[in-house]
Amino acid sequence: MKQTTAVVIGAGHAGLAMSRRLTERSIDHVVLERGEVANSWRTQRWPSLRLLTPNWQTRLPGHDYAGDHPDGFMPVADVVATISRYARLVRAPVCTATTVHTVRATPQGFRIRANDDLLGARAVVLATGACNQPAIPAAASAVPASITTITPLTYRDPGQLPDGGVLVVGASATGVQLAGEIHRSGRPVTLAAGEHVRLPRTYRGRDIFWWLQATGLLTERHDQIDDLTRARHLPSPQLTGTSQAAITDLNMLAAAGVRIVGRLGRIADGVAQFSGSLPNTCTLADLKMNRFLTRADQWATASGLDDELPPPHRFAPTRVDPRTPLELNLASGEITTVLWATGFRPDHSWLDIPVRDRSGRIRHDGGVVTGAPGLYLLGLPVLRTRASTYIHGAGADSAALADHLHSFLSSGHR
Amino acid sequence: MTMTDNPVDNGVNVQALLGAREALSATPEAADFTWRASCTWQNGTHSRSTVDSFTGLGAEQQHRVTYEFDVDHPECFASEDNGATPVEYILVGLAGCLTAGVASVAQFRGIQLRSVTAAIEGQMNVLGILGADPDIRNGFEAITVRFAIDADASRDDLQALIAQAQKRSAVFDVVANPTKVLVELA
Numbered sequence: 111m112k113q114t115t116a117v118v119i120g121a122g123h124a125g126l127a128m129s130r131r132l133t134e135r136s137i138d139h140v141v142l143e144r145g146e147v148a149n150s151w152r153t154q155r156w157p158s159l160r161l162l163t164p165n166w167q168t169r170l171p172g173h174d175y176a177g178d179h180p181d182g183f184m185p186v187a188d189v190v191a192t193i194s195r196y197a198r199l200v201r202a203p204v205c206t207a208t209t210v211h212t213v214r215a216t217p218q219g220f221r222i223r224a225n226d227d228l229l230g231a232r233a234v235v236l237a238t239g240a241c242n243q244p245a246i247p248a249a250a251s252a253v254p255a256s257i258t259t260i261t262p263l264t265y266r267d268p269g270q271l272p273d274g275g276v277l278v279v280g281a282s283a284t285g286v287q288l289a290g291e292i293h294r295s296g297r298p299v300t301l302a303a304g305e306h307v308r309l310p311r312t313y314r315g316r317d318i319f320w321w322l323q324a325t326g327l328l329t330e331r332h333d334q335i336d337d338l339t340r341a342r343h344l345p346s347p348q349l350t351g352t353s354q355a356a357i358t359d360l361n362m363l364a365a366a367g368v369r370i371v372g373r374l375g376r377i378a379d380g381v382a383q384f385s386g387s388l389p390n391t392c393t394l395a396d397l398k399m400n401r402f403l404t405r406a407d408q409w410a411t412a413s414g415l416d417d418e419l420p421p422p423h424r425f426a427p428t429r430v431d432p433r434t435p436l437e438l439n440l441a442s443g444e445i446t447t448v449l450w451a452t453g454f455r456p457d458h459s460w461l462d463i464p465v466r467d468r469s470g471r472i473r474h475d476g477g478v479v480t481g482a483p484g485l486y487l488l489g490l491p492v493l494r495t496r497a498s499t500y501i502h503g504a505g506a507d508s509a510a511l512a513d514h515l516h517s518f519l520s521s522g523h524r
Numbered sequence: 525m526t527m528t529d530n531p532v533d534n535g536v537n538v539q540a541l542l543g544a545r546e547a548l549s550a551t552p553e554a555a556d557f558t559w560r561a562s563c564t565w566q567n568g569t570h571s572r573s574t575v576d577s578f579t580g581l582g583a584e585q586q587h588r589v590t591y592e593f594d595v596d597h598p599e600c601f602a603s604e605d606n607g608a609t610p611v612e613y614i615l616v617g618l619a620g621c622l623t624a625g626v627a628s629v630a631q632f633r634g635i636q637l638r639s640v641t642a643a644i645e646g647q648m649n650v651l652g653i654l655g656a657d658p659d660i661r662n663g664f665e666a667i668t669v670r671f672a673i674d675a676d677a678s679r680d681d682l683q684a685l686i687a688q689a690q691k692r693s694a695v696f697d698v699v700a701n702p703t704k705v706l707v708e709l710a
Contacts, residue, residue: 375702386700390690397684468552 114140116515117222117231119213121147121204123170123193124489125237127504130171130200131512137519141204142224148193150239154263155186158291160351162283163500164317170196171505181317183351212462219484233484233515236461236472240490241454247279250450252377254440258447262288265449268295274446275299277382277438279374281306282345285451286358290350292449293368300438300445302384303360304373308395308428309347310357313403314410314419318349325409327402328497332476335492342492345453346499360392360428371434380441384434392428400424456490477511484518486511536631554582563595570596570606611646611664618695619644622669625689635681638674667699 116132118125121143132139146152161168166180168189173196184192197204211223219232244261253259258272262284268291278289281303293299309318322328335341350358360370372385385391407422438445458472465482467473472487476494479485487493488507497503548555557580563573576590594607608616619642630637646667652660673682690696 373701378702383702387690387696390687390696393683393687394691397680397687400680 111221111228111230113230114138115231115519116233116235117142117220117229118235118237119210119222120237120239120489121197121202121206122150122237122239122489123148123196123501124239124504124508125235126193126197126200126202126204127171127508128235128237128488128512129202129204131508132515133200133202135512135516137512137516139203140229141202142208142210142222143204143206144209146206147197147204148190150241151186151190151193154241156262156265156267156288157186158267159287160185161189161501162346162349162351163319163502167319167323167500167502168192169502169505171508173199181353183353185351210460212460214462215482232519233486235486235488235511235515236458236479237488238456238458240456242457243455244450245453245455246450247374247452249374249377249382250448252380253448254380257440257445259450260447261450263454268292268297271295271297272446273297275444276447276449277302277440277445278449278451280304280345280451280453281348281360282451282453283347283349286348286360286363287350288449288451289363289368290358290366293363293366297447298367298369298444299363300369300371301360301363302371302374302382303388303391304345304385305391306345306360306395307347308357308359308399309349309402310399310425311349311353312356313406314422316419317353318347321402321406322496324413325402325406327405328495328500328503330496332492332494332498335496338492341496342490344491357425359425361426364429364431369435370431371438372436377440380439382438382440384436384438386436388434389430392430396427477507478514484515486515532631532634532636534627534631534635534637536628538628538631541628541632551582554580556580561593566594566606568596569601569603570594572607611648614664614695614699615644615646615667618667618693618699619669621693621695622671622686622689625693626671626673626685629685629688629692630675630677633681633685635675635677635685639672640674641672643670643672644668 115137116139118128118132118139118141121141125141126147129139129141143149160183162183164180165175165177165182165184168175168184208224213234214221216230218230220230220234222229222231222234241263244263246261250259260271265288271292275298276292277300278285278292279302281301285301289299289301311318313321332338348359355362364370370388372388373391375383375385377383403422403424410416410419440448461472463482463485465472465479465485473480474487477487479487488511489504491499493503494507494510495503498507557578559578561573561575563571565571573593573595574590575593576587578585593613595610595613596606597603597609598605623640623642626640627637644667646664648664649660651657652662671686673685675682677685
């Protein structure tokens with residue numbers, strides 16, 4: 111069995127940032143990658159997707175954005191190029207086309223079976239991403255067989271969908287972007303919106319991520335967040351990587367002709383039933399957005415920036431059509447496609463170590479896995495701070511976890 | 525100034541609720557509750573339901589006393605009007621649930637309430653239950669709840685209060701979302 115000090119699983123932005131941190135600390139390691147560097151970005155993202163974060167924020171340890179459009183938003187192809195360039199820059203020891211089948215704990219540390227080889231290591235960093243599998247609601251099993259169903263992992267463009275109406279389930283960034291794109295292709299779109307996060311792209315002349323960073327929201331630590339479980343499972347904000355519109359929200363979609371309905375409850379005899387709670391979920395999202403804008407305004411005043419910035423304002427409340435239907439007959443032929451934009455979950459099914467809670471999620475404290483010394487998690491939403499959800503969050507997270515890993519090795523434990 | 529100089533007291537024990545959330549997260553079996561009522565036909569459309577026990581916290585639990593509810597229909601339906609109609613009990617349940625939520629959330633957020641009243645209405649076209657028009661559903665077309673709240677808080681804070689009360693309401697969820705219902709012969 112080959113032996114190394116640390117194994118990083120996954121050569122995306124998070125795994126590569128960790129590789130750089132380990133190299134900085136002279137910790138011998140390999141990065142195992144099932145496909146190529148930035149594999150999920152190459153194979154599981156639709157081409158029109160752009161990062162939600164502006165280019166100036168898309169930085170990794172030792173690598174800042176150096177292009178000509180700091181206020182632009184990177185398309186998927188550029189994300190792939192950036193991460194690939196980063197892998198070369200940090201000379202990451204990546205083994206591509208190397209699929210991890212099991213990770214087990216041993217008295218000496220960990221034993222990893224990858225392809226047909228066994229590899230021993232004292233520490234393992236799981237950096238395989240947050241979006242490996244679509245999270246699809248149980249109601250999916252009752253969709254009539256005549257209907258095409260698709261998830262964002264395999265969606266590429268509206269041309270791959272049959273003609274006819276499309277029910278997009280979920281109003282996160284993904285749901286809102288895809289509802290807009292499919293609607294523009296001429297297909298009538300119905301968007302089922304449960305709890306969602308409404309945020310403007312720009313406010314008072316600055317990008318929302320400028321405000322999220324300036325007000326300190328992004329650097330809020332996991333152990334300072336009141337309801338961490340909720341924070342980790344919030345849908346992504348209804349943002350689009352474009353500065354063409356100040357806000358891309360349900361009002362904009364409704365004005366364009368997208369029909370907005372409530373959260374999908376169940377499908378009975380081919381009839382989809384939607385929650386009557388839509389007015390309240392919209393009110394909650396409006397209130398939450400306005401609370402953040404108030405916090406932003408207070409911060410701007412306290413920082414003496416009110417003369418520099420355009421004056422505060424508020425966006426129109428989300429309008430809910432009082433005639434919003436509660437049911438939609440999926441068997442009538444009106445709908446030909448259901449797109450599940452209902453979120454994603456990581457896939458750690460190959461991890462054969464008892465570290466999960468009753469919901470099957472790995473227990474951890476800011477990325478330090480509970481009950482398995484030497485095991486770390488990286489690249490998950492709100493892992494250590496709210497910034498962990500985004501690419502640049504891997505910078506601080508990998509530094510903190512590499513420090514922890516380094517002291518773990520130095521402690522001579524195991 | 526300390527917190528105790530200006531105590532907010534809506535009669536809700538927030539500490540106990542937060543403690544319960546913590547404890548029940550650690551022992552999820554105890555969080556499984558079964559609520560029950562039993563109903564006995566009296567005569568005509570009149571029935572009487574009683575509520576006295578429920579299961580929760582891993583054990584059988586008793587209400588302090590047995591509660592009784594007469595259910596009937598009004599005289600304009602050729603009934604004797606011995607009690608509220610079943611659909612009015614739904615309104616009572618929703619209003620009670622939302623109001624409990626308003627008090628609890630206000631306590632948690634440090635908002636002193638002086639008065640809370642809710643006017644609740646359910647619109648229904650009875651041609652549905654009479655089977656006279658297949659396009660009309662049996663149940664409410666819509667329910668509206670109007671809260672009048674006197675409290676030391678801004679209108680935005682009160683708006684947030686009733687939004688959160690809806691979000692955490694069991695009856696709101698039951699009314700607004702599909703629920704599996706199984707009715708069978710004993």
